[in-house]
Amino acid sequence: MNRELFSSVFWLAVGALFFFGSFRYSIFRSGIPGAGFFPFMGGILLIVLSLVVLISALAPSKKQLTAEESKEKFFSQKDSYKRILLALLALFVYWLALGYLGFLLTTFLFMLFLLRFIDPQRWITTLTVSFLTTISAYMLFNLWLKVRLPPGIWKI
Amino acid sequence: MDAISHLYLALRISLDPFNLLACFLGVLFGTLVGVLPGLGPTAAISLLLPITFTLTPVQSIIMLAGIYYGAQYGGSTTSILVNIPGEASSVVTCLDGYQMARKGRAGPALGISAFGSFIGGTFTIVMLMLLAPPLAGIALKFGPPESASIMFFGLTMVTYLSSGSMVKALMMAIFGLLLGCIGTDLITGQQRYTLGIIDLEDGVGLVPVVMGLFGISEVLSNLENLERKREIFKTDMRGLLPTKQDWKDSAGPIARGSLVGFFLGLLPGGGALIASLISYAMEKKIARNPEKFGTGDIRGVAGPETANNAGAGGAFIPLMSLGIPCNVVLAILMGAFMIHKITPGPLLLKEHPDLFWGVVGSMYVGNIMLLILNLPLIGIWVKILKIPYAILFPLIFLFCLIGSYSLNNSLFDILTMIIFGIIGYFMKKFHYDAAPLVMAFVLGPMLEENLRQALLISRGSPGIFFSRPISFLFVTVSLVLLVSPYLLRLFRKQRPGLLIKEGDGL
DSSP, X not given: OOHHXXXXXXXXXXXXXXXXXXXXXXXXXXXXXXXXXHHHHHHHHHHXXXXXXXXXXXXXXXXHHHHHHHHSOSSSSTTHHHHHHHHHHXXXXXXXXXXXXXHHXXXXXXXXXXXXXXXXXXXXXXXXXHHHHHHHHIIIIIIISOOOOOOGGGTO | OHHHHHHHHHHHHHTSXXXXXXHHHHHHHHHHXXXXXXXXXXXXXXXXXXXGGGSOHHHHHXXXXXXXXXXXXXHHHHHHHHSOOSSGGGHHHHHHHHHHHHTTOHHHHHHHHHHHHHHHHHHHHHHHHHHHHHHHHHHTXXXXXXXXXXXHHHHXXXXXXXXXXXXXXXXXXXXXXXXXXXXXXTTTOOEESOTTOGGGTTOSOHHXXXXXXXXXXXXXXXXXXXXXXXXXXXXXXXGGSOOHHHHHHHHHHHHHHHHHHHHHHHSTTOHHHHHHHHHHHHHHHHOSOGGGTTSSOTHHHHHHHHHHHHHHHHXXXXXXXXXXXXXXXXXXXXXXXXXXXXXXXXXXXXXXXXHHHHHHHHHHHHHHHHXXXXXXXXXXXXXXXXXXXXXXXXXXXXXXXXXXXXXXXXXXXXXXHHHHHHHHHHHHHTTOOHHHHHHHHHHHHHHHHHHHHHHHHTTTOTTHHHHSHHHHHHHHXXXXXXXXHHHHHHHHHHOHHHHHHHHHHO
């Protein structure tokens, strides 16, 4: 897959979203720029610049270069993608679970998972670090900084 | 007379016990995060941003400023001891600092970088005190066209000086501006791009965006490689102080580094990184024996380390007097100001003199604290370097999660942060620079407001930017900068030899 191609199409889409969205607001009325003016201009510029990247990625002179580039691996180690996906999974699950399970339990399980399953630590290390982190984060944020961390269904 | 009363105010506020504590915690946390490899000042300030919101505005800004220059200090420690720059502006410190460490002179290298940083930092604070008030006085007379054009110039400089492709940097700046449009329009009060989501009515949060872009994405790219063992050099405390000869060699580089750093710090997009690079190149050029550079020459440590701290301090001048953040860290700091409902800029001195002079005073105090703290604490920093990344990264994740949640007690902010973490990770992969994005995101709403007000005055004619001298100057320079790479490319095609020679200089 060509990286320049992929990224420029993504930004092209972002530019287009803002550009077409701006028509819902007043762009320019009787000499006065409205709420849609800024995103309208920004959208156009982002579209144009993405096209510049896109075209230069497709240009025949560059094709050989980008072909070489795409040969170089996307990930530097064979199992890189596994670690990244697991980390992202943990983040999403944390986000979903926080409201239900509450801060203490979610955080403990989150730390446990990351420590044990991404670059595996010994169980004793995993449990100690998870426990200490959860407790000290709770004390720092909830008790000292008075952030109201979600109690979850246990109400603690 | 005025200067003395200001100095008194500065000292009184910065020596208040709670402010002193804020400053102490700031420099301590800053150094700590600066020491951790892969987490530079930007990450440091993003990670610790939420902690400061429970404090008063003065304490919060004192602490954030402390984190910023503390992280600069911390970054040099890792460069010297493990050859890993803790942050970008310490890259050149690796060249000679690490070689000095290998020769058993880690102590003097750490010592001179601490003293150099202190001298450079102090020099710019004095300049900040002298220059910011008159500059703010001038800026008070600016109307919307002037303000808009200066912000435009600032953004242009950042994209011009950003690493990598300028087209991509421009794209990121525009994306940042567009992101800033989300939420309630400042002039008409309309909801824009909120998709009916209530959490978006106040706009996308700065904290989740920077934590995602600089915290989460950094960890994700570090997770690609399981780490190899690092070699850390042992230093003993007795050897920390530079010798008389070291001082003699370093005096010139430190003096020049202070000046270079200060002037480059003033420049939008300049700041610490370029200051340290230029200082190194300059010292090498001036030296009678340039071949010694790269083999553990103390001058190669003293100059850049002084310059990057001077640059870090110099950047406060445009922020405090014009309301223009010169680099991404100061943009985040500016965001912090605004979360406290304070707008940095010419009015800051008038409306919040306690904040301005308090922060200036705390920078003196903070620099002294760093000097006292860092020399004896190096042993502890070295121990922290030994914490395996496998244990460190879950902690960084957790900090980001709680941090982005805590500001508004909002689960939506956590989601925003995760999404920007993913975007930031791909941006790294595809070589898009996140700095212009964040700067534009912070400046965007103000740029838009001033631009639209200027056009309101002129009834829609863009001529207003060219009919006023100040905005004419800034808009013209910006346009020239934006076009110049293409002109240069044409030029290069005709006379290839000339430019390559210039490129070799640095």
